[in-house]
């Protein structure tokens with residue numbers, strides 16, 4: 001019994017991929033913080049050979065996950081600027097698609113951390129910006145001008161009562177969701193008719209993922225479901241999204257940040273990272289397509 005694929009709705013093609021490699025007592029809040037050093041701890045991982053979806057089976061207890069995310073410590077640090085620039089490029093792409101007659105636009109970022117994308121969204125032309133984030137610590141780090149537009153909690157339409165949005169974004173969060181189909185339905189609920197979603201998350205069919213295998217940072221205890229461009233398309237179209245566009249995401253990061261993502265012996269890696277962080281070469285901006293999927297979809301008008 002390997003678990004049901006949520007895309008194919010059967011376990012017929014699901015095969016074991018990697019065996020769970022941690023003990024329950026090793027789980028702590030640090031593990032669930034964003035941007036820690038990849039440590040290759042993961043649950044039992046399986047793959048559906050038909051559609052390519054990779055997922056944890058059995059799933060880590062969702063109540064345990066939400067409790068840990070609430071307490072998790074926010075550690076993006078200096079990389080935030082580069083991450084914001086990358087995501088902002090795609091927010092602008094989204095804004096270009098949208099009908100200016102529907103302005104002023106309201107925007108929601110799910111899993112917004114300290115809300116750094118709310119500021120970027122304003123610059124991209126979204127007048128009313130909101131966020132949703134489970135980590136108290138992350139919200140405390142938010143700029144006072146946007147902090148009270150961030151709702152604390154795991155995302156659900158209920159959290160926003162009758163509030164509806166012209167656009168919803170979700171950056172590197174879908175991979176962490178215990179029930180992605182229910183999550184996509186909740187996104188649909190908070191959108192106005194004709195509203196758009198923008199998702200960016202890992203691509204498990206990418207070259208990096210295929211080369212690194214179990215050593216790939218995507219294979220991680222935090223990740224419940226890992227998608228391919230095709231499974232993204234199917235996931236959203238099954239729930240009624242239209243005008244779907246799936247694309248590769250270009251990230252412009254400094255060399256020391258790329259180095260942080262490459263697996264290697266811990267001591268050597270720490271030394272290399274310390275050197276790169278303090279040298280001009282480490283600050284060089286390198287544009288790469290590291291294996292992220294971009295996704296835009298639209299809620300039907302009627």
Ligand SMILES: [Zn+2]
Pocket residue numbers: 005006007008009013048049050051052053
């Ligand atoms: Zn499948």
